[in-house]
Amino acid sequence: MFEFNFDHTDFVSLLKDFAMQLNLKMDGDTLYFPPAQGQGFFTAYNLPNGLSILISSNCVEFDSYLHRKPAHELHYILNFDELFIKHHYMEIINSYKAEYPAPFFSGVVLNSTLFDKVTISSRGNGMRIIKCMFDARWMSKYLGIDKDDEMLRKYLSLRARNLNFEPMDAEYRMLVNEIFQLDPQNPLFNTITENRIMMLIELFFMRTYNRSTDLKPLRFNEKDIFRLMEIESSLVHDFSKAPPTVEELAEKHTIGVSKLKRQFKLIYGKPVYEYYQKYRMEKAKQLLLSGQFAVKEVGYRLGYQNLSNFASAFKKEFGVLPSDLKKN
Numbered sequence: 151m152f153e154f155n156f157d158h159t160d161f162v163s164l165l166k167d168f169a170m171q172l173n174l175k176m177d178g179d180t181l182y183f184p185p186a187q188g189q190g191f192f193t194a195y196n197l198p199n200g201l202s203i204l205i206s207s208n209c210v211e212f213d214s215y216l217h218r219k220p221a222h223e224l225h226y227i228l229n230f231d232e233l234f235i236k237h238h239y240m241e242i243i244n245s246y247k248a249e250y251p252a253p254f255f256s257g258v259v260l261n262s263t264l265f266d267k268v269t270i271s272s273r274g275n276g277m278r279i280i281k282c283m284f285d286a287r288w289m290s291k292y293l294g295i296d297k298d299d300e301m302l303r304k305y306l307s308l309r310a311r312n313l314n315f316e317p318m319d320a321e322y323r324m325l326v327n328e329i330f331q332l333d334p335q336n337p338l339f340n341t342i343t344e345n346r347i348m349m350l351i352e353l354f355f356m357r358t359y360n361r362s363t364d365l366k367p368l369r370f371n372e373k374d375i376f377r378l379m380e381i382e383s384s385l386v387h388d389f390s391k392a393p394p395t396v397e398e399l400a401e402k403h404t405i406g407v408s409k410l411k412r413q414f415k416l417i418y419g420k421p422v423y424e425y426y427q428k429y430r431m432e433k434a435k436q437l438l439l440s441g442q443f444a445v446k447e448v449g450y451r452l453g454y455q456n457l458s459n460f461a462s463a464f465k466k467e468f469g470v471l472p473s474d475l476k477k478n
């Protein structure tokens with residue numbers, strides 16, 4: 151088992167030490183895994199404004215024990231994690247254990263470098279992650295949040311007991327996808343990446359403050375939460391096909407129809423198909439704004455055989471026709 155202990159307060163130095171422990175050479179700011187050890191990459195960079203970023207998509211072929219020891223200096227770490235679990239995956243935060251069941255976990259979590267955190271992962275597990283590290287001064291300057299803020303202290307006290315995380319929904323995932331789909335050779339790669347990461351950070355804190363009066367442990371047990379993550383992922387995985395019915399989702403994931411409807415709305419904020427349709431249209435908007443697809447092609451990609459139905463659905467969501475959006 152590969153064991154790595156660290157207490158770094160920036161991702162660039164952390165990744166360099168991680169590569170050294172694995173006896174691997176970095177290519178600039180990026181670490182690529184050789185076939186014998188897995189596939190994928192880690193890349194890290196520190197922005198002039200004080201934000202440190204780690205981005206990775208990987209599947210490693212070794213067991214790992216990663217231990218973030220409590221640091222002397224307070225920094226916050228905002229995690230956007232998608233885990234593809236084949237075998238064992240566990241996190242231990244300040245002695246509280248959380249085991250993540252196969253096959254999938256996606257969540258948004260704020261941690262602190264003052265936590266004692268251990269991550270244990272078996273070979274064959276994959277992940278797609280974006281992590282942002284910043285100190286209290288950065289948070290105060292760019293977000294207007296003080297380290298003694300009551301909401302922040304309440305959130306972190308829950309997280310220290312592994313009781314607070316937010317499932318990654320389609321709005322988060324679209325921004326995450328944009329980052330992973332960017333071509334590193336694009337001259338605007340860094341600018342666009344930084345912009346999307348700031349949008350992710352602002353989205354997390356906006357949502358957290360909007361529900362700050364209701365910050366408390368999860369309403370359901372972890373098994374229910376993980377099951378809802380699978381349901382949400384299968385629902386928005388491929389918009390080119392007709393979505394499964396609620397009854398099909400309930401049968402596939404072994405949950406009652408009424409329970410599925412109730413819990414899904416509580417976690418994701420909308421009924422199942424209202425959620426599906428909203429992010430189907432968000433995907434359409436994203437494709438149109440990319441400039442790479444004609445309106446007709448976008449409609450077909452999203453499962454519309456009748457383009458007038460696509461235009462009507464798009465106008466209902468955004469108030470303009472897709473052709474007008476593309477033209478402007």
